Amino acid sequence: MLPLELTLVLAATRDMGIGLNGALPWTGLKKEMAYFARVTKRLPPHVQPPALNAVIMGRKTWDSIPPRFRPLKGRLNVVISRSFAAPPTLPQNADAEPVRAGSLEQAVEFLRAKSERGEVGRVFVIGGAQIYDAALKLGAGRVLLTRVMREFECDTHFGLRLGEGEAGDGWVKRDKGELDAWTGEEVPGGVQVEGGTEYEFQMWERVD
Numbered sequence: 001m002l003p004l005e006l007t008l009v010l011a012a013t014r015d016m017g018i019g020l021n022g023a024l025p026w027t028g029l030k031k032e033m034a035y036f037a038r039v040t041k042r043l044p045p046h047v048q049p050p051a052l053n054a055v056i057m058g059r060k061t062w063d064s065i066p067p068r069f070r071p072l073k074g075r076l077n078v079v080i081s082r083s084f085a086a087p088p089t090l091p092q093n094a095d096a097e098p099v100r101a102g103s104l105e106q107a108v109e110f111l112r113a114k115s116e117r118g119e120v121g122r123v124f125v126i127g128g129a130q131i132y133d134a135a136l137k138l139g140a141g142r143v144l145l146t147r148v149m150r151e152f153e154c155d156t157h158f159g160l161r162l163g164e165g166e167a168g169d170g171w172v173k174r175d176k177g178e179l180d181a182w183t184g185e186e187v188p189g190g191v192q193v194e195g196g197t198e199y200e201f202q203m204w205e206r207v208d
């Protein structure tokens with residue numbers, strides 16, 4: 001069976017803070033959010049429309065997205081909740097409703113089948129902390145990390161420490177050329193600043 005590659009996408013502070021009170025810890029990182037939207041939408045080479053990339057998220061992350069932006073457009077949205085008992089099925093209207101799955105494993109099985117039929121391109125895991133942890137346990141091999149270099153109060157943290165330097169434990173930071181090649185775009189390099197907040201776009205890969 002083909003493995004389904006999972007890519008985690010997140011923005012995190014230096015100590016891996018990702019959330020506060022059910023929302024992002026910051027406001028106003030508009031270009032950062034635009035990067036998230038672009039990268040999660042862009043199909044990989046050799047996958048053609050009408051295929052879509054998929055975004056998998058936990059129920060709390062779904063709730064955190066402003067209703068006018070969800071389902072995230074141009075992507076197949078999959079929401080995980082233990083209260084969804086039935087196997088995942090495509091909703092009648094995928095523009096209005098997400099696919100619902102009872103576990104990350106069920107979501108991945110559902111998407112693997114669609115991917116084998118050429119109906120799904122990349123699969124992104126977009127949070128939150130519980131779903132990121134589950135994806136790492138399932139062997140997710142890539143993290144698109146936006147490193148936010150400013151302190152924000154956070155009550156939710158990403159469970160993997162990716163160092164400021166090159167050596168995360170079993171993970172390596174790829175260079176800008178590799179990030180550009182993978183995303184299919186020229187990602188702004190170096191420190192970005194928006195409204196006084198500095199951040200950097202990074203890509204990490206599992207090496208073991």
Ligand code: FOL
Binds near residue numbers: 061064065072145146
């Ligand atoms: N990854 C990164 N890099 N930045 C994030 O802010 C982020 N946020 C989440 C997951 N991974 C992330 C989870 N939270 C939207 C809102 C919250 C959210 C994820 C997405 C959202 O509304 N997205 C719209 C863009 C809306 C806009 O243009 O402002 C989308 O179409 O993706």
